[in-house]
Amino acid sequence: MELSDRVIAARLRQAQRVVVLTGGGLAAESGFPGFAQSQTGPWAHYAVSELATPQAFVRNPRLVWQWYAHRRALAAQCQPSASHRALAHLEHLIPEYLLVTQAIDGLHARSGVSSLVELNGSLxxxxxxxxxxxxxxxEEEGPSPPICPHCGxxxxxDVVMYGEGLPQRALQRVRQAVGQCEVLLCVGEIGAIDPVASLPFVARRAGALVVSIAPDESIYTILADHALAARPATALPAILAALRAPA
Ligand SMILES: [Zn+2]
Known part of the structure; x- marks a missing residue:
């Protein structure tokens, strides 16, 4: 069932507590390449296990640091999208708001959201x-990787590498917020990896409305009470405009 932007806006207007979940879909909207798409040039020769695991960092910290510096440089070329900006504005309209993302590009933080959990860390x-x-x-000019100014x-x-678990305190905060929210908004393509993929169940058990806004079908669109098959960069500004219009 599809709900119009106005109806989703009406549910958001009534809600005191809203959690928004985003992932790679919004990163892609801003042109931030995923892991494999970032493996261009000299990086194409390396396996994930050489670039993005804690063991790799112990073996060759310089290589792993430079890989993430490469990805940080790619993120620096990207700008927050209309979706990022709409979700940052939405924070001002909801009394208790939490934005949870799997993205490591830092674009939500750059768009000005303050109530933010970056579950996979940030570049x-x-x-x-x-x-x-x-x-x-x-200091990027000195040793690579840089040295801790306090202990050397x-x-x-500060990103979750392959083989590492999600930060427990952040995850606890997210589970608590989702367990108390009235609306869980799943935006764009989101990695269907537990424990994130179980959050729609947590929300539904708590009696929340689960809304998905994404162009393609996924576990999140299937689990949603209402799935809006649309690009977030189009749908979110429209919902925001409806939310701001007089009821
Ligand atoms: Zn230290």
């Missing part, structure tokens, strides 16, 4: 390999 952050202290800026250990990208 815009690094963290001390020893203490876990997180940094948002570091290497800095690693």
């Amino acid at each position: 815009q952050r690094s963290r001390c390999f020893e203490s876990g202290e997180v940094f948002t800026s570091w 250990a290497a800095l690693r990208p």
Whole structure:
């Protein structure tokens, strides 16, 4: 069943607590290439296990750091899309709002969302390999990878690498918010990987309305109470406009 933008807007207007879930679909809208699409030029010769695992970082921290620096540079060339901007505006209209993303490109943060969980981390952050202290800026000109200014250990990208679990505290915050929300909005293509893929079930058990806005069918569109088969960059600004119009 498809709901019109106006009807989705009406449900959002009534809601006090809304959780939005995004993933690779929004990254693609902004032109941020996925892992495999980023493996161009010299990077094409490496396996995932050489570039993006904690073991690879221990073996060859310089190579792994430079791989993520390459992806950070790709992200820097991208701009937040109409979807990112609409979801940032939506935060101001919902009393309790949480945006949860699988994307590591940092585009939601750049679009100005403050209530944000980046479940897979962000290319815009690094963290001390020893203490876990997180940094948002570091010296790129010196050693590669850069050195923790507090203990001298290497800095690693603050992203979830292959073989690593999702950060437990962030996941707990997300589960709690989804378990209390009235609307769960699944936007664009989202990786169908647990535990994220189970969030629509959590929302439905809590009595929330699950809405999906995506052009292609997925587990999220199938699980949704209402699936809007549309591009988020088109649908979200229309929903936002309807939400702002007098009821
Ligand atoms: Zn340190």
